Amino acid sequence: MTEQIVKEQVAIEIKNLSKHYQKENSQMTVLDNINLTINKGEFITIVGHSGCGKSTLLKMIAGMVNIDAGSIEVNQQPIEQSNEHCAMIFQESRLFPWLTVSENVGIGLKHLNKQEKYEKINTYLNLVGLKDFENAYPKALSGGMAQRAAIARGLVMNTDILLFDEPFGALDAMTKIQMQNEVLRIRQEEKKTMILVTHDIEEAIYLGDRVVVLSSRPGKIRDIVPIHIDGKKERTHDQFISYKNKIHDYFFEPHRDEIEFYI
Numbered sequence: 708m709t710e711q712i713v714k715e716q717v718a719i720e721i722k723n724l725s726k727h728y729q730k731e732n733s734q735m736t737v738l739d740n741i742n743l744t745i746n747k748g749e750f751i752t753i754v755g756h757s758g759c760g761k762s763t764l765l766k767m768i769a770g771m772v773n774i775d776a777g778s779i780e781v782n783q784q785p786i787e788q789s790n791e792h793c794a795m796i797f798q799e800s801r802l803f804p805w806l807t808v809s810e811n812v813g814i815g816l817k818h819l820n821k822q823e824k825y826e827k828i829n830t831y832l833n834l835v836g837l838k839d840f841e842n843a844y845p846k847a848l849s850g851g852m853a854q855r856a857a858i859a860r861g862l863v864m865n866t867d868i869l870l871f872d873e874p875f876g877a878l879d880a881m882t883k884i885q886m887q888n889e890v891l892r893i894r895q896e897e898k899k900t901m902i903l904v905t906h907d908i909e910e911a912i913y914l915g916d917r918v919v920v921l922s923s924r925p926g927k928i929r930d931i932v933p934i935h936i937d938g939k940k941e942r943t944h945d946q947f948i949s950y951k952n953k954i955h956d957y958f959f960e961p962h963r964d965e966i967e968f969y970i
């Protein structure tokens with residue numbers, strides 16, 4: 708396999724990435740020397756303590772936060788201030804309450820004519836199971852339905868990459884599991900590259916092809932854990948539990964040496 712073919716399979720290349728914030732008279736390092744390669748179609752999950760820079764990393768990939776040191780390339784191109792290759796889905800659905808579900812999903816499609824816009828919105832409302840609620844307003848939706856609408860809004864932009872910033876953190880346990888399965892189904896159909904930030908180790912293992920474990924601030928990559936489970940990925944599977952224990956130990960063994968992991 709030639710180097711060019713290998714490069715073409717890469718969706719995101721992060722090299723020596725660091726982020727600092729000025730705090731009164733001192734500088735606070737949030738992310739320190741992050742190195743990560745993400746292939747097209749891969750689902751990467753990122754776990755770490757609060758304040759370790761998980762969401763900052765996601766926003767840097769999206770072009771929402773400036774890079775202080777290092778680089779991020781998406782599809783072999785340095786990211787611009789706004790990354791048109793990525794759509795971000797947040798913990799809150801961020802739907803406009805005065806717009807219907809259909810209008811919220813299509814808010815970024817002003818460049819399309821009325822028929823094209825309708826067809827595209829319709830496609831993704833069907834995909835997330837909200838076609839019957841296209842004329843409903845956000846106040847009529849449950850938390851899970853609102854997040855489905857937010858996912859449809861991200862998908863409708865037809866970006867290569869979907870970024871999830873703790874999208875299910877505010878949902879009840881059953882709805883959370885339903886939404887996790889929904890995202891896996893959408894991933895299977897859409898074949899997109901996905902990156903999800905979470906505090907939930909089980910969620911990270913269930914959704915991810917690889918789990919990136921960040922240290923406490925300043926965030927460094929302690930490990931990258933490839934997830935390989937024989938047969939269907941069930942939370943009660945011995946291999947699943949083994950992965951959970953391994954990742955759990957990174958957060959609850961205080962004397963474990965921190966390492967920086969390169970890939």
